[in-house]
Amino acid sequence: MILAAFGVTSAVAALVMLGVVARRVTRRLREARVRRLTAxxxxxxxxxxxxxxxxxxxxxxxxxxxxxxxxxxxxPAVVALLAKVRGEGHEEVVRLxxxxxxxxxxxxDLHRRRASRRAAAADLLxxxxxxxxxRSLVRLLDDRDADVRHVAARSLGRLGSAxxxxxxxxxxxxxxxxxxxxxxAQALLRIGPAGAPDLLTAVDHPVAVVRSTVxxxxxxxxxxxxxxxxxxxxxxxxxxxxxxxAATALGALGMPGAVPDLVRATRPGSPGxxxxxxxxxxxxxxxxxxxxxxxxxxxxxxxxxxxxxGHALLGLGVPRADVLARSTPSSVVAVAERVPALTGAx
Amino acid sequence: MTTILVADDDxxxxxxxxxxxxxxxxxxxxxGDGVQALDAVRAELPDLAVLDLMMPGLSGLDVCAQxxxxxxxxxxxxxxxxxxxxxxxxxxxxxxxxxxxxxxxxSPRELLSRVQAVLARVPVAATAP
Numbered sequence: 001m002i003l004a005a006f007g008v009t010s011a012v013a014a015l016v017m018l019g020v021v022a023r024r025v026t027r028r029l030r031e032a033r034v035r036r037l038t039a040x041x042x043x044x045x046x047x048x049x050x051x052x053x054x055x056x057x058x059x060x061x062x063x064x065x066x067x068x069x070x071x072x073x074x075x076p077a078v079v080a081l082l083a084k085v086r087g088e089g090h091e092e093v094v095r096l097x098x099x100x101x102x103x104x105x106x107x108x109d110l111h112r113r114r115a116s117r118r119a120a121a122a123d124l125l126x127x128x129x130x131x132x133x134x135r136s137l138v139r140l141l142d143d144r145d146a147d148v149r150h151v152a153a154r155s156l157g158r159l160g161s162a163x164x165x166x167x168x169x170x171x172x173x174x175x176x177x178x179x180x181x182x183x184x185a186q187a188l189l190r191i192g193p194a195g196a197p198d199l200l201t202a203v204d205h206p207v208a209v210v211r212s213t214v215x216x217x218x219x220x221x222x223x224x225x226x227x228x229x230x231x232x233x234x235x236x237x238x239x240x241x242x243x244x245x246a247a248t249a250l251g252a253l254g255m256p257g258a259v260p261d262l263v264r265a266t267r268p269g270s271p272g273x274x275x276x277x278x279x280x281x282x283x284x285x286x287x288x289x290x291x292x293x294x295x296x297x298x299x300x301x302x303x304x305x306x307x308x309x310g311h312a313l314l315g316l317g318v319p320r321a322d323v324l325a326r327s328t329p330s331s332v333v334a335v336a337e338r339v340p341a342l343t344g345a346x
Numbered sequence: 347m348t349t350i351l352v353a354d355d356d357x358x359x360x361x362x363x364x365x366x367x368x369x370x371x372x373x374x375x376x377x378g379d380g381v382q383a384l385d386a387v388r389a390e391l392p393d394l395a396v397l398d399l400m401m402p403g404l405s406g407l408d409v410c411a412q413x414x415x416x417x418x419x420x421x422x423x424x425x426x427x428x429x430x431x432x433x434x435x436x437x438x439x440x441x442x443x444x445x446x447x448x449x450x451x452x453s454p455r456e457l458l459s460r461v462q463a464v465l466a467r468v469p470v471a472a473t474a475p
Contacts (some may be wrong), residue, residue, distance in 0.1 A: 027436075042361070046361055046362060046365040047365075049454065050362045050366040050369070050454035052369070078384070080364075081358060083451060084356070084358050084359055084362065084449050084450065084451050084452075085452060085453065085454065086452065086453050087453030087454075087455060087456065088453070088455065089362075089453065089454055093404045117369070117458060170394060243453065274387045
């Protein structure tokens, strides 16, 4: 009886082991096949993406004609190339993915149950910059899965369609935001100045994170038409953070008209963080008319302000010896700490 | 024959750049990290280096700075290839001694044009493959 039980157990164990070994062998064979096929078709893929036009077309025709099994192996490598090239090579890859039905499948996958499938599809359509997918991706900004929403925002940025701007801002305005502010900012930056009209209407949005994101993007995009709106935020936004970001954006825009507003923001009655940001912005703005103000700020009792003033003066081309000579002892130390080139020059 | 060093830890990028440059008639030495890049500079004395900014070990900026420090390679033209497109990153690249900057995703044709343009500015080195 005991011997029989032992025999059965041994047989079961042997079968399990056999199964494990068989699975491993199958997986290794599959991986070897993938490696072999990928290496075999590698020159074709390189010609497709980096070859001269006639050669690229020839490679595209050859890859398009591959049997389904070979294409399945090669598809991930082709999709990966989308993220690495632009220009003609990118266009060839997109054409090929269209020919092989990958893009149609991706559109279908946007509605799959599994979040990972929806996210992968949204990512692919964004990377391929397939026109006509904006509306589907906008819908995904309300997806139940946070990763899918994030990927949808990124893809909308890659598509570069200004029509997506209001939806991105709406996703940001939700409580909590449907998409992280940094992801929305990246998408808006990719969309570029074409989205400026919608951004400008959002500078006085009731939700602070929308205002701050819009301010950052306007500054980074260099939307000079935003000057008046940004000066309004600098002077009167209820949140100091937004005022600081407005100062930074005005500095980045480099508009001399903003100098009086920035100078006002550096005055002692303003919040400390704003004074620091405004001083830095005066330096970024790069107007020689700010030298006298910055000179005065070198003596500021707030070392952070004095440091920024020193930094700004150096940026404006004032010789470092002059900056140090005009500084108070505390700001000399602070400036020297921030600007290693000054150390030892005092 | 003009030799170009290509250093990038991404095999796809390395292969694409190498393919395009070889197709144009250049000899390419391709490596996957910064340490190998420096070794290749010393061993091969290439006519130009295309360096990825973000590589394991030594970054492209580190490699570029070292290239500039060593007398044998101090004037070697360097093109940075990178996904980092912030103004500050570009400025740092140039400050370190890079001669040009190409952002990823990149256009193989544009990269080739830039390589040709940088080589054309080099007074003594071969300007044709």
